[in-house]
Amino acid sequence: MNLVYPLAHLMGGVILLCAFSMLSQRRLAAMITLYQVQALTLSAAAFWQGFAQGAGDLYLTGLITLAIKGILLPMGMRQIVQRFNMVRAVETTMPVGLSMILGVGLIGIAVLVVLPTTVSAVSLTREDLAISLSVVLLGLLVMTLRRHAIAQVIGFLSTENGLVLAATGMPGMPFVAELSVALLVLLAFLVIGVFLFRIREHFDTLDLVGIEEIERRGR
C-alpha cells in the first residue's frame, strides 16, 4: 500500500501534538524541547513530502528547517535561558486546564472551518490543512497566553512551523523554500530582538510587564 499519506499525517499529528502540549508546559526548557521535536518532525515531513512529490526544493526546505530550527534556534534559546537563569517555572496568565480547553476549542474551530471548505480540493491536503491551521492557531494562543518573551517567541516559532507544514503540504507549490527562508529572516530578527532587549539595559527582565510600564506612563 502507499505509505505517503499515512506517514505525512503521522508527522502532522506529531507536530500538532507538540504544539498542543506546549500549552500545558510550565517550564521554558520543556517548551524549547517540545519546539525542537516539532521542528525535527517538520523537517522530516518536508523531506518526506519532497520525496513523495519529487520536488527538489522541499529537500532544501527540510534542510534549512533541520539546521536552523531543529538545532540552532533551540540552542540559542537554551543559551538565553541559561544566561538569564530563567529555568524557573513560567507563570502563565491562565490556569493550564483552561488554556488546554481553549486549545481543544481552537482545534475544533480549525476542523470546522477547513473540512467543509475543501470538498473539491485534493482530499488529502484537507487533513494536512486542518492540522497546520490548528498548529498556527495554537501557536498564536501560546503567544497570547504567556508572559515571557521567550515563551511568546516559542509560540511564534511554532506558528511558523505550522505555516511551513502547510506549505510543504501544498501540492507543487512554487517558492516554498524562498518563503520559508523569508520566514526565517523574520525569526532571526525576532531572536536578535530578544537579545537586543536583553543586552541593552532598558528592561531589567524580558518580562513584557516592563514594556507595559512605559506604556502606562501615558501619552
Next chain:
Amino acid sequence: MVLFFLRLVASLAHIALVFALAPLLLGLVTKLRARLLGRRGPPLLQPYRNLRRLLHKTTLVPDTATDLYPIWPFVSFTAIAVAAMLVPGFCLGLLTSDLSDFITLVGLLALARGAAMLAGLESGFGFGGAAAAREALFSVFAEAALLVVLVSFVLIAHSPTVDGIAAAFRTGHIGISVSLGFALAAMLAVALTETGRIPTDNPSGHLELAMVHEAMLLEYSGRFLLLFEYAAMLRLMVWMCLIGTVFFPFGMARAGEILSWPGGLVLWAGKLGVMAVALSLFEIGTAKMRVFRVPEFLGVAMLLGVLAGVFLFVAARIGA
C-alpha cells in the same frame, strides 16, 4: 358719493366724540367710584381741568434725559389716538373700518406701551425702570390672551377687522355662545391690565413702588405729561368702545343711513355708562394684587381664550 360723504362725516363725528368724551369717561368712573366708597369725589369735569392745568405748566426736562425724551409722549399718544380712530364707537362702517384689523390694533397698543416703557427708562431713574419691567411682564400675558381671544372671533365672524366682527355679531343669529362668554371674561381681564385699573394697578395710587403706569411717567411734566394723561384717558375709551362694539353690537348705527345715528349715539352713551358703573363696582369690590399674582390672573385669561376656541369647535360639531 353721498355714501362716502356720510361715512366721512360719521368718521369725523366719531373721532370728535371719542376725543372729546374720553376725559369725561374717566371723570365719570372716578366719580362713581368715590360715590360708591361714600366720598363726594372730584367733579365730573376734573380731568378737563387737569389737562388745562398741564397746558399752562412749564415743561421740566431732567438733565440726564437724552434727545429722545420728547419723542416718547408723542409716539404713545399718537398710537393710542390712531387706535381710537380705528375702533368704531356709535356706528359701523366708518372710513377707517378696513384699517381696523384686530392685529393692527394689538400692534398699536404694543407701540404705545413700548413708548411708555422707554419713557420710563429715559432718565435712568429707578422707579421708572422697575415700572417698565413690570409693564413688560404684564404685557407678555396680556398680548397672548388678546390674540387667543381673537381666534374665536375670527372663526365666528370670518372677518379679522373689529368692524367686521361687530357687523357679524349684531346680526343676532349667532346668539349667546359659551365661547363668547369665555372670550368676554378674558378680554375684560386684559382690558383691566391695559388700562391700569385695579386689580393689576391703581390709577389713584401715589406710592412709587406700587405703581406701574404712573411710575413710568414720573419724570414727565407739563405738556408731555399732558400727552400721556390724555393717552391714558383715550386708552380707557378705546377699550370700552372695543368691548362694547364687539360684545354688545346691538343697536349700533350704520354710517350709511343718517337716521340711525341718533339711536346709535344714545345706545353708545348708554353702553359707556353701564360699563363705567360696572368698572367702578368691580374696582371697589376687589383689592390690588401683588405683582407676581398678575401673570396668574392673566394666565387664567389666556386659558379662557383657549377654552373659548375649543368650545367653539365643540359647538360647531354639535350644531353640525
Next chain:
Amino acid sequence: MNLCLPAVFLPLLAAPAMGVFGTRAQGAVANLVLNVIVFGFTIAVFFGPGSGLIHADGLGMIFGVLTSFVSLMTALSNLSFVWGGNEVLSLRRWRVYHAMCQVVLGSTLLGLYADNIGLLWVAVEGATIAATLGVSLPRTASALEAAWKYFILGGVGIALALFGTMLVYLAAQPALGPGLPAMSFAALTEHASKLDGSLLTLAFVFLLFGYGTKAALVPLHGWLPDAYAEGPIPLTTALSTLMLNVALIAILRYRHLMQANFAGGGGALQPGVFLLTLGLASLLLTAFSLSRRRDARRFFGFSSVEHSGIAVFAFGIGGAAAIFGGLLHMLVHTLVKSALFQALMRGAALRGSAAPGNYGFSHLRGMVHSNKYTGWLLGACVFALTGLPPSGLFASEFIIISQTIQRDPYVSLPLGLGLVLCAVAIIRNIGPLVFGHAPPHTKHQKAGIGINLVGLQLVLAFMVAFAMPWFLLHSLSSVAAALQ
C-alpha cells in the same frame, strides 16, 4: 521592455551599499538621487509596463508614481532633517536609516508591481522588517518598545498573510494546475470563478487579517500609534502613506478575486461584510481615541487608522463608483498625510528639534507665532484631513457616502456618525495648534524654502480631487471598473 524591474531593484540593490558606506550627508544626497531616478522610472513604467512576475497594471502604475513621488518629497525634506541635526544618531545608524529608506521604497514598489501573491507577501514582509529597524533606530526606551510591538504584531500579521496566500494557491491549484499560474493575480483573476470558493473565503479571512495588520485596521492597529510616534519622522511618513497603500491595494485585489468568484458562482461568500465590519470598527474606535491625544504624531497616526478604515469601507461597499471613491481617497490621503507630516516636521524644527518627543500639541501650539506661513500650511493640512471642502477628501468621501446610500443605506448611519466624530475631534485641534498662544520664548523665525513642498502637495491633493487630469481619471476609473 519591463521598466518595473529597475524601479524595484535599484533601491533594493543600493540599500546594502548605503548601509555600509557614506557619511550621513552623502547618504541623504544619495537617497535623494536614487529617489529622483526611481521617480523617473515609475513614470516611464507607463510606457513599459512589461509582463511576467513583476509588471505594472493600471493600479500599479498610478500608485507606483504616487509612491515614488511621496518618497521623493520625503527625501527632499530629509535633507533638512538630516542637516538640521534633529536626530542624534551614530554614523552607523545613519547609514542603516538611509538603507532602510531605500528598502522601504523598493519593497513598496515591489508590492505594487508584483503579479505574484507570494512575491507580494515577500515585499510586504521586507517592508515590515525595514520599518521595524527604522523605528528602533533612536534607541530610546519608547522607540525600542514601539519597534518590539510593531515587530510582534506585524510578524503575526505576516504569518497570517502567508497562510492566506497558501490557501489561495490551494484554492487555485485544482483549476490552474500546480505551479506559477496558480499564484499570478492575472491568471487568478481570469479564472476567478473556477477557484474553490469556500477555500477562497477562508483564505480571504486570513489575508484580511494579515494585510489588515499592515493597513492598521481596528482591532489589528495596536502597533500603529507608537510606531508612528517614536521613529524618525520621515519614516513615519513612509509608514503612514506608502505601506498603508500597499496593504490596502493587496486587500482590494483579493477582495476582487472573491467578488468575481462569488459573481461567477464559485461558492465564495460576499467579501463586503468582512470589510465593512473592520472599516466601521476602525472609524468608530478612532473617533473616540482621537480626542485625548497629546502627541501630534500619535494623533495623526490614529487619523491614518481612520482613513484606511474609510478606504476599506469603500471597498466593502463595492461597485465601480465606490472602489473609485476608495482609490481616490487613498490617493488624496497619501498626499495630504505626507504634506502634513512634513509640515509637522518643519514646525517642530522651528520649535527646536524634529526628533521624536517634540511633537506634543502643547509644544507645537500657536504655530503662526513661530512662522505665519508654516502655521497656516499646518492648519490647512490638518483641516484637509477633516474632509470638509475645499479639502480633496471631501470629493472622495462624498462619492463613498453617496454610493453607500444607494447600495446599503443602513450602514451609512454609522459611517456618517464616525466621519462626523472624527472630523470634530480633528478640527478642534486646529485652533490651539495654529492660532493658540505659543509657548513662552517663541520667536518669529524664517521657514526654509522647503516649506513650499507642503503647499505643493496640498495643491496636488486638491487638483487630484477636483480637477483630475483626464488620463488619470480615465485610467483610475477603468481600474475601478476592472476591480469592482
Next chain:
Amino acid sequence: MHLRLDALSVLFLCILLPQIVASALAERRGPVTFWVFAAAMVLTLLAGDAFTLIFGFELMSAASWLLVLRGDARPATLYAGIAMFSAACLIPAVFLPASSLAFMLVLLGAGAKAGLAPLHSWLPRAHPAPPAGVSALMSGGMVKVSLYILIRYGFIEFGAAAQPWWGSVLIVAGAASVLIGALRAMLEVELKTMLACSTVEHVGLIAVGLGIALRAKAMGNLDLASLALQGALLCAVAHGLFKPMLFLGAGAVKNATGTTSLDWLGGLMRGMPRLGMLMLVGAAGMAALPLGPGFAPEFLLLHAVIRAAGTGGILARIGFTALLAGLGLSAALALGAVVRLIGIGFLGRPRSLHAAAAEDAKRGTLAGMGLLAVLCVPVALLPGVVLGMLEPVIALLAPNSAPAPLSYAPLSLGILFALTAGAAVLGLRRFAVRGTREVAAWTGGFGSPPAWLPFGDPLTQPSATGFAEPVRRAIARGLLAPKGVDPAEAYLLLPLSKVSLRLTRVAEHIRRSTMRQRLAFVFGALVMFLLALGLGEGG
C-alpha cells in the same frame, strides 16, 4: 458642478446681497475668509445640482467656522460639530428619493444649521464670536441659506411626496424656537448674544410659516399655503434687513465702549446719536411694531395661524390656539427685549466711563447700516409691493394658488399717524406754554453720587439684569431648565457629551492595553471571524 437660477434663488440672493455689501462696508475689506464665506453662500444659492449645493454649503460652514475660531475659540468646536452633523444629514438626504425619511434628514440638517429648536443652542454662542460684520452675515445670511435648502427640498424637490405631518413637525420645532429664542433674548445681558437669540426666534417664525404652508399644501388648502408663504418669505426678507443692521450696530458699540454687556452701557444716545437712530429703526423691526419693517410679516403669520386653526380636527384647533398664544407671548417678549436694548443701552445714564466717553460709529458702519435702513422703508411702508414681487416665488412653491391681498395698509395708517402727530404738535404749539427748562433729575431718594461718578451712581438705575428679573421669575422658571440654562443644552447636549466621554474612556482603555492584550484582540477577532465562517458554512 453646474448652476441654476430660479425665482427662489433670486429671492434669497436679493436677501443676501445687501447684507454682504453692508458687512463689507462695515468691515472695510474684511479678511479673505470673509469673502470665501460670502462666495460660498452665493454658490449654495446658485447650485444646480446636489454636489454643488453640498459643496457650497460645506464651504460656507468651513469658512464661517474659521471666522468663529478667529473670533473666539470656545464655541468653535461646538459649531464645527453642528455643521458636520448637518452635513451628515444633508448629504444622504439629497440622494434619497422623495420620502418622509429624506425630508426628516433635510429638516435635521438644514434646521440644525438654521438654529431650529432643539438644535439651536449653538447659535447664541457662535454668532456673537466673530467680528460684527461676520456676525451680521451669519445671522442674516447663513441662516437664510439653510432655510433656502429647507424650502427648496421641502416644497420643490420632495413636494410631490409631502405629508401634512411634515408641516406639523416643522411648526412644532418653529414654535419651540420662537418661545425659547424670545425668552432668552429677553434675559441675555450680552448685546450680541441677545441679538442671536432673537435670530433663533425669527427663524422659528419663518419655520412656523413654512410649516403651515407645507401642511396646508399637503391638505390641498392652497390659499392658506400662499398666505403662510407670504408671511414666511416676507419675514425672511425683513429679518435679513434689520438683524444685520443691529449686529453692525452692536459691533460699533463694542468698538466705541469695549464691551457689549448692557450692564456696562447706557446713555449711548448722547455719544452716538446717529447710530442710536439707526438702531431704533432696526429695533422697531425686531419688535414687530406697526409701521416698522417687522410688522407686516408678523401680521401675515398671525392671520395664517388663525386661518389654520379653522382647519383640521380638535387637536389642530387646540394646537394652533396655543401656538397663537405662544406667538403673542413671544411678540411681547421681543418688545420687552427691544425696550431693554434701547432703554438700557442707549437711554438713561451711562453705567461706565467707557459708555460715557463713547463716540459715534465709523463712517463705514453707518453707511452699511444706512443702506439697510433705507431698504427697510419699502418693506415697512409698502409691504404690498414687496409681496407683489414675491408672487413668482409663491407660484413656484405653491402652484396655482391665489394669494389674498394684504389687509394691512401701513401707508394709510402712516397718514393717520402723521395727521394725529401734526395735530398734537400744532395744538401744543398753539395752546401750551412754549419752551422747556432743564432741571436736575430726581435721584429717587438716593444720596448724591460720589465725585468720581459724574453721571451718577450706576447702581441707582435699573440694570439689564434687573429689568429682566420679573420675566425670569414669572416665565423663565417654567420654560427653561434649572438655573436658566437653555433646555436644549441641559437635556440634549449635556447627556450627549456625557455619553461621548464614557466612550472615550473605553477607547482610552483599549489604547492603553498591554501588548499581550493587543495580541489577544487580533487573535480573538480572528477566531470570531473563523467561527462565524465555520458556522455560516456548516449550517
